[in-house]
Amino acid sequence: MIQNISIEKLHSHPDNPRKDLGDLSELAESIKANGIFQNLTVVPWFSKITGVGCDDPKQQEEMGYTVVIGHRRLAAAKLAGLTEVPCAISNMKHREQVATMLSENMQRADLTVYEQAQGFQMMLNLGDTMNDIAERTGFSSTTVRRRVKLLELDPEKFKASAERNVTLMDYAELEKIEDIELRNKVLDSIGTSNFKYELQKAVDKEKSDKNMAIYVEKLNTFATQIDNSSGMRYVDSYYLSRNDEIKTPDDSGEVEYFYLISNYGYITLYKKDVETEEDTAAIEKRELQKARYNALGEISKRAYSLRHEFVKSISNTKAKKSMGTIIEYSIKSMLESYCDIEPDDYASLLDITLSEDDDAVIEELTQCLPAQPERYMLLAAYCLLDNDRANYYNWDCSHRENADLDQVYDFLATLGYELSDEEQAMRDGTHELFKEVE
Numbered sequence: 001m002i003q004n005i006s007i008e009k010l011h012s013h014p015d016n017p018r019k020d021l022g023d024l025s026e027l028a029e030s031i032k033a034n035g036i037f038q039n040l041t042v043v044p045w046f047s048k049i050t051g052v053g054c055d056d057p058k059q060q061e062e063m064g065y066t067v068v069i070g071h072r073r074l075a076a077a078k079l080a081g082l083t084e085v086p087c088a089i090s091n092m093k094h095r096e097q098v099a100t101m102l103s104e105n106m107q108r109a110d111l112t113v114y115e116q117a118q119g120f121q122m123m124l125n126l127g128d129t130m131n132d133i134a135e136r137t138g139f140s141s142t143t144v145r146r147r148v149k150l151l152e153l154d155p156e157k158f159k160a161s162a163e164r165n166v167t168l169m170d171y172a173e174l175e176k177i178e179d180i181e182l183r184n185k186v187l188d189s190i191g192t193s194n195f196k197y198e199l200q201k202a203v204d205k206e207k208s209d210k211n212m213a214i215y216v217e218k219l220n221t222f223a224t225q226i227d228n229s230s231g232m233r234y235v236d237s238y239y240l241s242r243n244d245e246i247k248t249p250d251d252s253g254e255v256e257y258f259y260l261i262s263n264y265g266y267i268t269l270y271k272k273d274v275e276t277e278e279d280t281a282a283i284e285k286r287e288l289q290k291a292r293y294n295a296l297g298e299i300s301k302r303a304y305s306l307r308h309e310f311v312k313s314i315s316n317t318k319a320k321k322s323m324g325t326i327i328e329y330s331i332k333s334m335l336e337s338y339c340d341i342e343p344d345d346y347a348s349l350l351d352i353t354l355s356e357d358d359d360a361v362i363e364e365l366t367q368c369l370p371a372q373p374e375r376y377m378l379l380a381a382y383c384l385l386d387n388d389r390a391n392y393y394n395w396d397c398s399h400r401e402n403a404d405l406d407q408v409y410d411f412l413a414t415l416g417y418e419l420s421d422e423e424q425a426m427r428d429g430t431h432e433l434f435k436e437v438e
Contacts, residue, residue: 001088001089002039002086002087002088003086003087003089004084004085004086004087005042005064005084005085005086005087006064006083006084007074007077007078007082007083007084007085008064008083009063009064009065010040010042010064010065010066010067010074010085010087011045011064011065011066011067012066012067012071012074013066013067013068013071013097013101014066015094015097015098015101015122016067016071016101017098017101017102017105017111017115017116017118017119017122018071018101018105018111018115019115021071021072021075022072024072024075024076024079025079027072027073027076028076028077028079028080029080030076031073031076031077031080031082032080032081036073036077036082036085036086038070038073039070039085039086039087039088040067040069040070040073040074040085040086040087040088041067041068041069041070041087041088041090041100042065042066042067042068042070042087042088042089042090043065043066043068043089043090043091043092043097044060044063044065044066044089044091045060045063045064045065045066046066046094065087065089066097068090068092068097068100068101069100069101069104070085070087073085094126095123095126095127095128098119098122098126099123099128099133099136099137101119102116102119102120102123102137103136103137103138112162112163113147113150113162113166113168113171114150114158114159114161114162115162116147117147117148117150117151117158118151120133120137120144120147120148121148121151123136124148130144130145130148146171146172146175149175150171150174152180152183153174153180153183153184153187154184154187157184157187157188158187161187161190161191164190164191164192165191166190166191170190170191170195171190173199174186174187174190174199176199176202176203177199177202177203177206178206179206182202182205182206183202185198185202186198186199186202193418193419193420193421194420194421194422196306196309196420197302197303197306197420197421197422197423198420200302200305200306201302201422204241204298204302207240207241208240208241208265209240211240211241211242211243211244212240212261212267215238215240215244215246215267216261216267218246218248219246219259219267219269221248222248222249222252222257223252223257223258223259223269224256224257224258224259225258225259225260225261226258226259226260226270227260228260229258229260229268229270229284231272232258232270232271232272233270233271233272234268234269234270234283234284234287235249235257235268235269235270235271236268236269237266237267237268237269237287237290237291238266238267238268238269239265239266239291239294240265240266240267241265241294241298249271255271255272256271256272257269257270257271258270258271258272262288262291264288264291264292264294264295265291265294265295265298266287266291266294268284268287289396289397292397292433293393293395293397295433296391296393296397296426296431296433297391299422299426299431299433300390300391300392300393300426303420303422303423303426304386304387304388304390306420306423307382307386307408307409307412307417308348308349308386308388310412310415310417311349311378311379311382311412311415312349312379314375314378314415315375316372316374316375318415319372319374319375319377319378320374320375322378322414322415323374323377325411325414325415326374326377326378326381327377327381329381329385329407329411330380330381330384332407333381333384333385333407341380341383341384342383342387343361343365345383345387346365346379346380346383347364347365349379349382349383350365350368350376350379352364352365352368381411382408382411385404385407385408385411386405386408390402390404390405390408391405391426392405392426392427392429393426393433393434397433397434398434399429399431399434405427406427409423409427
């Protein structure tokens with residue numbers, strides 16, 4: 001039954017997942033001119049603390065009603081100057097009210113991911129299971145679980161990120177990072193051109209941290225950690241980005257060994273020796289340069305991976321729209337190089353595993369071309385232009401210009417690729433790894 005209820009007796013639901021009602025001016029003008037076409041759904045007023053209404057029916061009537069569906073209409077009606085609005089009174093329980101509000105807002109895509117996650121958690125707190133929520137809201141139980149897991153993130157950072165039009169896939173990508181503090185750090189960049197790079201950097205860091213724990217555990221069995229290598233003789237270096245094997249020296253029972261952890265992603269093993277301090281310093285300088293060179297290689301490798309995945313994800317429709325650009329850069333590459341495409345590189349972009357039969361490789365790579373010719377042309381053009389050895393540094397860790405790699409970035413930029421800050425610093429030579437270490 002529909003009845004008109006005074007606006008003064010209508011209250012916003014305290015657990016409405018949608019906190020921001022958006023711009024109400026247009027809706028208010030429409031209501032002012034035409035009235036409200038769709039009634040609100042309300043329940044008798046209830047206490048947010050106890051979840052129930054008043055014991056005294058008269059007091060209950062005086063308290064009024066709580067809105068379950070129609071919060072924007074109520075707010076707009078107030079702006080339009082209405083004194084009462086049509087309502088349908090329901091007796092649904094609190095848990096059903098929350099589920100109804102969630103479902104209503106989600107169907108209209110009115111909720112941010114942050115608000116969805118809060119709503120799901122609210123239903124869990126009321127006793128629903130993941131499957132119950134999925135059944136009530138129409139979302140899969142996997143989606144519900146992933147949304148709730150996002151509440152492990154820093155609330156303010158999560159809320160801020162939800163306002164940057166972040167895709168659900170981006171949030172799912174955060175699950176690659178195990179450490180919650182590191183995940184929150186990367187959350188600052190989600191929705192920006194730095195996100196993909198910072199994500200991969202964080203994943204690489206976790207790998208390095210795990211290797212660090214393994215290396216240190218092994219080293220502690222025969223060596224002592226030090227902060228200064230003065231008076232020590234260099235023995236070996238172990239890089240955290242690799243899976244180096246650490247073997248206990250045969251003379252560890254007679255000779256004292258020490259290790260020093262560098263800020264450049266490696267650990268150096270030493271032993272006591274009469275070698276001069278100057279010789280040790282020269283060795284350390286070489287090792288430091290080697291470590292910087294390795295760090296530059298890791299950055300270049302990470303950047304290539306981002307470019308590779310970006311091109312791989314481009315659809316045939318987008319490739320078709322960009323054919324002019326693709327042909328332009330393809331011709332440039334053909335004129336400037338030997339046009340050598342590595343079959344394995346091309347196959348990786350096509351998600352094809354090549355057979356060991358060399359005679360069959362060309363047929364395997366070309367048999368799928370008729371389905372998406374524009375996209376496969378794009379991938380071939382990219383293979384002509386780019387490779388995993390392209391970089392901006394010399395053997396001595398100084399910056400060098402690379403016109404070919406510049407052309408790769410220029411090409412990808414026309415397709416929508418955005419350089420991360422670290423990629424840009426590598427390109428223009430301002431990265432801290434290019435600075436000479438004293």
